[in-house]
Amino acid sequence: MLRLYDYLSSGNGYKVRLLLSQLGLPFERIDLDLDKGETRTPAFLKLNPNGKIPALQLESGEVLPESDAILFYLAEGTPFLPDDRLERARVLQWMFFEQYSHEPNIAVARFWHMHGEMTEEQKALLPEKHEKGYAALSVMESHLADRPFFVAERYTVADIALYAYTHVAPEGGFDLEPYPALRRWLDRVASQPGYIPITQG
Amino acid sequence: MLRLYDYLSSGNGYKVRLLLSQLGLPFERIDLDLDKGETRTPAFLKLNPNGKIPALQLESGEVLPESDAILFYLAEGTPFLPDDRLERARVLQWMFFEQYSHEPNIAVARFWHMHGEMTEEQKALLPEKHEKGYAALSVMESHLADRPFFVAERYTVADIALYAYTHVAPEGGFDLEPYPALRRWLDRVASQPGYIPITQG
Numbered sequence: 051m052l053r054l055y056d057y058l059s060s061g062n063g064y065k066v067r068l069l070l071s072q073l074g075l076p077f078e079r080i081d082l083d084l085d086k087g088e089t090r091t092p093a094f095l096k097l098n099p100n101g102k103i104p105a106l107q108l109e110s111g112e113v114l115p116e117s118d119a120i121l122f123y124l125a126e127g128t129p130f131l132p133d134d135r136l137e138r139a140r141v142l143q144w145m146f147f148e149q150y151s152h153e154p155n156i157a158v159a160r161f162w163h164m165h166g167e168m169t170e171e172q173k174a175l176l177p178e179k180h181e182k183g184y185a186a187l188s189v190m191e192s193h194l195a196d197r198p199f200f201v202a203e204r205y206t207v208a209d210i211a212l213y214a215y216t217h218v219a220p221e222g223g224f225d226l227e228p229y230p231a232l233r234r235w236l237d238r239v240a241s242q243p244g245y246i247p248i249t250q251g
Numbered sequence: 252m253l254r255l256y257d258y259l260s261s262g263n264g265y266k267v268r269l270l271l272s273q274l275g276l277p278f279e280r281i282d283l284d285l286d287k288g289e290t291r292t293p294a295f296l297k298l299n300p301n302g303k304i305p306a307l308q309l310e311s312g313e314v315l316p317e318s319d320a321i322l323f324y325l326a327e328g329t330p331f332l333p334d335d336r337l338e339r340a341r342v343l344q345w346m347f348f349e350q351y352s353h354e355p356n357i358a359v360a361r362f363w364h365m366h367g368e369m370t371e372e373q374k375a376l377l378p379e380k381h382e383k384g385y386a387a388l389s390v391m392e393s394h395l396a397d398r399p400f401f402v403a404e405r406y407t408v409a410d411i412a413l414y415a416y417t418h419v420a421p422e423g424g425f426d427l428e429p430y431p432a433l434r435r436w437l438d439r440v441a442s443q444p445g446y447i448p449i450t451q452g
Contacts, residue, residue, distance in 0.1 A: 099390050100352060114340055116347040123340035139315055139324035142343075146317040150350050151301060189300050 052077040053107040057084050059164065061157055061214035062117040063104040064248045069124055069210055072244035079251050085165065118145040121207040132202045140201045144208040155183035157215045160222030180223065187229055194231040198238060205242055213239045218248060253278040254308040258285050260365065262358055262415035263318040264305040265449045270325055270411055273445035280452055286366065319346040322408040333403045341402040345409040356384035358416045361423030381424065388430055395432040399439060406443055414440045419449060
């Protein structure tokens with residue numbers, strides 16, 4: 051059986067859980083507590099030397115880390131990934147946008163909000179996280195103004211990748227009210243067959 | 252003809268230039284000066300709303316941004332991208348590692364070193380950039396200890412993605428002397444057919 055090394059409140063872990071649910075693939079979930087350093091133990095570093103969840107252990111025993119690489123791997127040959135070469139590249143375009151321009155701002159601000167009192171350094175950096183996070187949300191809003199989903203007019207792993215931390219952005223202090231197209235897209239994703247909430251392990 | 256919106260000293264732009272050279276594909280290069288805000292003009296934001304180079308304009312007129320999505324797109328069906336599903340996912344794994352764990356530390360430290368006097372905030376953040384950048388280099392060193400290239404025992408776009416900012420890491424204050432396997436890999440990449448240096452437009 052597939053085994054997912056995960057952390058329940060992680061949006062990166064949630065991406066994989068959500069796709070596995072929508073593909074109807076059974077899996078075993080191993081929860082590692084980031085606050086207790088459980089992704090930095092020698093045993094876990096043997097599985098993923100970069101010390102991060104999620105990491106998916108395949109039936110062969112091989113371990114694949116990086117949430118968006120896992121999504122792409124699981125989605126190949128399914129309706130969640132287009133066959134067209136340029137559309138596949140567009141899926142990757144939005145995944146790299148997510149990991150570079152979105153997650154480091156929105157997910158990190160959320161993490162700081164959720165994990166106890168912020169340090170002085172975090173408080174000093176928060177305005178920049180918000181500024182860059184809102185810039186990413188604005189790029190998404192303008193793209194969604196005349197499209198139902200990010201790529202190929204249908205629900206793909208690009209939507210899963212971006213949904214994960216966008217729908218919980220308010221937990222990082224972001225106000226989604228000024229983004230109506232984005233809020234309609236959030237509803238559209240949440241109404242897909244096999245949808246599960248981030249709180250579901 | 253393909254048109255590449257680029258900036259000569261950008262490692263992200265260099266990735267695409269290097270692959271285009273190795274594929275023997277002719278292209279027109281448009282240099283945008285980041286220091287003069289040329290990626291934030293209304294004309295360029297119409298091409299890439301996220302306001303970043305590189306962005307590749309295809310013969311159809313469509314524009315594909317995100318360096319690693321461009322590499323994947325150009326490499327499909329060529330020896331630079333494996334056909335095997337898991338090996339393709341491994342290429343993406345290292346590309347996402349590059350954009351999340353490597354570039355934001357090593358490339359950003361280099362950018363700060365190269366673009367005039369650092370601000371007080373940059374000086375305060377530099378030790379963390381160095382710590383996280385060295386952690387990424389250590390992950391690469393241990394992976395390369397018994398492998399010639401990152402994936403599938405051969406030169407792929409995963410190597411191009413990681414080479415771009417690793418080989419100029421010393422310009423960001425990184426010492427590569429403690430990473431012998433990584434230095435041998437740098438030499439291996441630089442000896443590939445069609446190789447061009449980052450200084451070549």
